[in-house]
Amino acid sequence: MWNTIFPxxxxxxxxxxxxxxxxxxxxxxxxxxxxxxxxxGDVFMVAGIVMVYMAASGLPLWLCIVLDLAxxxxxxxxxxxxxxxxxxxxxxxxxMISAIGVSYTLQNLVLYITGGLNQIYPKIPWISxxxxxxxxxxxxxxxxxxxxxxxxxxxxxxxxxxxxxxxAMRAVSKDFETSQLMGININGxxxxxxxxxxxxxxxxxxxxxxxxxxxIQTSGAMPGxxxxxxxxxxxxxxxxxxxxxxxxxxxxxxxxxxxxxxLFKAGLIxxxxxxxxxxxxFTFALLIIILVVKPTGLFxxxxxxxx
Amino acid sequence: MKKKLDxxxxxxxxxxxxxxxxxFVAEQTIAPTSMLFTVLKKxxxxxxxxxxxxxxxxxxxxFSLGQAGFMLIGxxxxxxxxxxxxxxxxxxxxxxxxxxxxTLPVVIAMILAGLVAALFAFLIGLPVLRLKSDYLAIATLxxxxxxxTIFQWDKLGPITNGSxxxxxxxxxxxxxxxxxxxxxxxxxxTLVPMIIAGICIGIILLLINSTYGRALRxxxxxxxxxxxxxxxxxxxxxxxFCVSSFFAGVGGAMLxxxxxxxxxxxxxxxxxxxxxxxxxxxxxxxxxxSVLASFLFVxxxxxxLRFLDQKQYISGHEIPLLRNGFRLVVFSFIIMIVVLxxxxxIMGTKELPDLFRKxxxxxxxAK
Amino acid sequence: MKDNVLxxxxxxxxxxxxxxxxxxxxxxxxxxxxxxxxxxxxxxTTAFNAVTGVYLPTSGRVTLNDxxxxxxxxxQITARGIARTFQNIRLFSSMTVFENVLTAHHLRxxxxxxxxxxxxxxxxxxxxxxxxxxLLKKVDLYDLKDEMAVSLPYGKQRLLEIVRALAxxxxxxxxxxxxAGMNPQETDELGEFIKRIRTEFDLTVFIIEHHMNLVMKIxxxxxxIEFGKQIAEGRPEEIQNNQAVxxxxxxxxxxx
Numbered sequence: 001m002w003n004t005i006f007p008x009x010x011x012x013x014x015x016x017x018x019x020x021x022x023x024x025x026x027x028x029x030x031x032x033x034x035x036x037x038x039x040x041g042d043v044f045m046v047a048g049i050v051m052v053y054m055a056a057s058g059l060p061l062w063l064c065i066v067l068d069l070a071x072x073x074x075x076x077x078x079x080x081x082x083x084x085x086x087x088x089x090x091x092x093x094x095x096m097i098s099a100i101g102v103s104y105t106l107q108n109l110v111l112y113i114t115g116g117l118n119q120i121y122p123k124i125p126w127i128s129x130x131x132x133x134x135x136x137x138x139x140x141x142x143x144x145x146x147x148x149x150x151x152x153x154x155x156x157x158x159x160x161x162x163x164x165x166x167x168a169m170r171a172v173s174k175d176f177e178t179s180q181l182m183g184i185n186i187n188g189x190x191x192x193x194x195x196x197x198x199x200x201x202x203x204x205x206x207x208x209x210x211x212x213x214x215x216i217q218t219s220g221a222m223p224g225x226x227x228x229x230x231x232x233x234x235x236x237x238x239x240x241x242x243x244x245x246x247x248x249x250x251x252x253x254x255x256x257x258x259x260x261x262x263l264f265k266a267g268l269i270x271x272x273x274x275x276x277x278x279x280x281x282f283t284f285a286l287l288i289i290i291l292v293v294k295p296t297g298l299f300x301x302x303x304x305x306x307x
Numbered sequence: 308m309k310k311k312l313d314x315x316x317x318x319x320x321x322x323x324x325x326x327x328x329x330x331f332v333a334e335q336t337i338a339p340t341s342m343l344f345t346v347l348k349k350x351x352x353x354x355x356x357x358x359x360x361x362x363x364x365x366x367x368x369x370f371s372l373g374q375a376g377f378m379l380i381g382x383x384x385x386x387x388x389x390x391x392x393x394x395x396x397x398x399x400x401x402x403x404x405x406x407x408x409x410t411l412p413v414v415i416a417m418i419l420a421g422l423v424a425a426l427f428a429f430l431i432g433l434p435v436l437r438l439k440s441d442y443l444a445i446a447t448l449x450x451x452x453x454x455x456t457i458f459q460w461d462k463l464g465p466i467t468n469g470s471x472x473x474x475x476x477x478x479x480x481x482x483x484x485x486x487x488x489x490x491x492x493x494x495x496x497t498l499v500p501m502i503i504a505g506i507c508i509g510i511i512l513l514l515i516n517s518t519y520g521r522a523l524r525x526x527x528x529x530x531x532x533x534x535x536x537x538x539x540x541x542x543x544x545x546x547x548f549c550v551s552s553f554f555a556g557v558g559g560a561m562l563x564x565x566x567x568x569x570x571x572x573x574x575x576x577x578x579x580x581x582x583x584x585x586x587x588x589x590x591x592x593x594x595x596x597s598v599l600a601s602f603l604f605v606x607x608x609x610x611x612l613r614f615l616d617q618k619q620y621i622s623g624h625e626i627p628l629l630r631n632g633f634r635l636v637v638f639s640f641i642i643m644i645v646v647l648x649x650x651x652x653i654m655g656t657k658e659l660p661d662l663f664r665k666x667x668x669x670x671x672x673a674k
Numbered sequence: 675m676k677d678n679v680l681x682x683x684x685x686x687x688x689x690x691x692x693x694x695x696x697x698x699x700x701x702x703x704x705x706x707x708x709x710x711x712x713x714x715x716x717x718x719t720t721a722f723n724a725v726t727g728v729y730l731p732t733s734g735r736v737t738l739n740d741x742x743x744x745x746x747x748x749x750q751i752t753a754r755g756i757a758r759t760f761q762n763i764r765l766f767s768s769m770t771v772f773e774n775v776l777t778a779h780h781l782r783x784x785x786x787x788x789x790x791x792x793x794x795x796x797x798x799x800x801x802x803x804x805x806x807x808x809l810l811k812k813v814d815l816y817d818l819k820d821e822m823a824v825s826l827p828y829g830k831q832r833l834l835e836i837v838r839a840l841a842x843x844x845x846x847x848x849x850x851x852x853x854a855g856m857n858p859q860e861t862d863e864l865g866e867f868i869k870r871i872r873t874e875f876d877l878t879v880f881i882i883e884h885h886m887n888l889v890m891k892i893x894x895x896x897x898x899i900e901f902g903k904q905i906a907e908g909r910p911e912e913i914q915n916n917q918a919v920x921x922x923x924x925x926x927x928x929x930x
Contacts, residue, residue: 036441086647092440093370094650097587100580101646105639107577112632221576225452228445274461281456284449291446292434510791517790518799521773522780525766532764535726537752537781537842546787592768656768 007136008258014142016250017149021204022227023242025197031173031237039102041224047205048215055122076198110217121209235300315660334494350602351504356558357597365591368527376451379574381420381559424556596654677704685734696902717902757844772819778841
């Protein structure tokens with residue numbers, strides 16, 4: 001029984017870590033701008049595409065990774081400056097629409113550049129290698145992901161709690177207007193948030209696409225949405241919440257992928273039910289349930305509307 | 308209120324009649340393979356769906372992203388119940404012809420498509436409509452994804468044909484009138500969809516300009532004030548959500564007829580985004596705008612801007628950039644420009660009759 | 675026995691650890707104009723919100739004409755005959771003056787979605803529009819009926835908000851700082867207007883206001899609260915000479 005579940009659990013933890021790295025970008029941006037950055041999943045996808053093209057140019061791989069992460073951070077910064085900053089005083093619906101527009105634009109740009117064909121993600125030595133742990137044969141990246149995720153999150157939490165820019169971020173997410181009056185450089189804080197969020201999505205993309213091996217213009221949509229659900233699940237605005245949410249969702253969806261086999265081996269069903277198809281739907285069902293039962297998520301704070 | 312028809316309304320009626328008359332004449336005279344008809348058919352379908360989305364997002368202020376889900380339900384209900392019994396063996400080849408062994412008339416099936424979509428909307432609306440703007444957006448989007456999965460589930464195959472295509476149901480071409488030899492006598496395959504869309508949009512307009520429509524606009528403007536004026540938020544949002552979904556369902560049925568085949572996997576989030584962007588380009592809060600933008604969008608993507616997707620030569624020199632996908636890039640940039648710099652869209656909140664008024668008035672409606 | 679309209683009994687409103695309204699009781703009788711005053715942050719608007727259903731009271735009871743309305747939704751409370759205005763004006767911004775007032779008639783409709791959409795309620799719609807016209811004429815806003823509500827001058831917007839509330843057919847009208855931002859002349863006119871509508875519409879009025887001249891001139895009785903607790907109650911002249919009230923206001927740095 002354990003041997004049946006273990007491989008799914010392992011890849012769940014791994015995918016969970018990758019979702020976590022994307023989810024942080026959502027949760028931080030939402031915390032500060034109250035905006036669902038619908039384009040964030042596509043930034044993650046673009047990071048994958050940039051990596052493909054850089055590796056093809058013949059640069060050493062380590063340099064490609066560094067340049068890719070830098071490029072991703074710059075793209076995140078640029079998107080905020082071009083598409084969100086001009087709408088800062090506009091109704092919230094406008095800025096959400098702008099985010100959807102950016103998502104549409106990024107996907108179409110990549111479609112144009114790649115011709116809509118699957119791009120093979122470069123094999124990164126060592127983390128692309130296979131290893132066997134217990135009953136599971138997997139890639140090294142599966143094991144590396146959760147560890148790297150935890151380290152990065154730890155570093156981020158230190159940054160938020162113990163540096164000046166972190167303090168500014170916390171202040172802005174608590175009260176936008178007052179922070180502005182107190183002389184905090186709002187635009188600087190927002191840009192920093194986008195840079196950090198995009199950088200982490202870039203790291204996530206390296207890990208994710210090493211695992212899935214191909215990138216296409218729609219590759220970011222689903223992981224993006226799931227990471228967002230993770231952020232909501234954990235309590236939007238909370239970094240640790242997003243990480244916990246991401247691991248739960250990653251594990252749950254992978255268990256569902258193997259549910260037919262697990263149930264079959266446990267003797268609970270006699271023939272496959274085709275349940276694997278619900279691995280995505282489950283995430284969204286979870287989203288609707290959490291929104292209805294506890295809209296503030298696991299770690300979120302409650303806010304009162306003033307009349 | 309005097310019921311007298313004023314100049315702007317007379318002009319509006321004249322324009323609409325002229326358009327329908329022109330389409331009828333064009334259909335009898337121009338070859339049916341012309342791109343014009345493709346654009347008009349698909350445009351009419353999109354216009355209906357865009358207006359139904361505008362009812363929610365533009366008039367009621369509910370930011371829903373579930374449109375593709377409701378279209379999917381409509382498309383499936385329509386096709387499932389209209390495939391001729393003798394063809395079911397072919398379509399449902401992996402499921403022994405399926406379990407539904409009767410067919411409904413096209414009109415009944417379309418209404419049923421809307422009703423089932425509205426029923427789903429009602430059920431999902433109970434929990435979801437209590438949520439705030441962005442949470443509601445993501446919850447409805449999630450709902451659409453769930454629907455897409457359920458309709459592809461193998462266990463539902465005897466009804467939905469699983470992940471396989473539904474086909475051989477009536478299409479727009481079946482609206483043409485044929486003689487005994489099977490030759491078309493009167494072409495109606497474009498006019499009828501336009502009339503269907505026109506009637507549906509007309510009903511939505513009537514709703515918008517009724518006392519219920521005013522209540523919905525009040526909710527959009529200020530929920531707290533609307534509630535203090537005695538408007539029950541939950542039931543009115545539910546009304547907007549169900550009516551919108553009803554027409555999205557009918558729109559889905561029309562899309563099925565346009566495409567001639569239906570497959571769940573094509574009703575993606577990207578489809579919802581596309582419709583939302585059409586609504587934004589037309590102007591959130593303008594029915595006329597949504598209709599105009601739908602036809603423009605479809606005309607550009609299917610016809611006028613097609614050349615951007617092919618290599619073009621001017622006196623032997625290849626024009627740079629032009630190749631597959633460039634059209635969508637141009638599109639994206641146009642959309643971003645509208646979103647960032649022309650937030651009012653083509654029409655703002657104006658309607659067709661407003662264009663014939665000298666003084667700018669605020670009456671949003673067309674009636 | 676006086677004809678009781680609104681009865682508030684031991685109302686307490688708590689947000690987390692903050693007690694905004696503390697065990698507050700009051701009565702308003704038919705035809706009265708009653709004011710609720712107190713320093714900023716005393717809990718006046720919170721009390722209004724608890725009466726109109728925006729907040730669910732932590733404890734206590736509110737009755738309207740002896741019917742318990744505690745815990746009802748705002749729209750249900752409006753339907754039972756309490757209409758209100760807001761401290762920060764909340765007009766429907768996409769609508770004209772006429773439409774703003776017309777929307778208030780939605781509450782008393784007899785049509786349903788189907789009959790309204792397909793114009794089977796033409797008689798009712800006609801009556802709604804005629805009533806709206808008549809009301810606008812009565813309050814001298816008819817000439818502005820096709821203007822956008824939010825393009826009106828500030829004072830007119832305040833007036834329109836009151837008119838919109840009147841159109842919902844209330845027995846009790848709650849006004850939350852109706853004179854805020856008005857000049858002395860406008861304030862005087864508002865006072866006359868409130869008295870006039872009380873008679874013409876057979877109303878009872880409950881008002882929160884900072885303009886003491888206005889309060890003293892139009893109120894039949896005044897309640898004073900500080901930190902959510904009642905510190906005085908009485909006729910205007912009694913309140914003016916009440917030591918606790920004077921202390922509260924001097925302490926709060928406001929002028930009585």
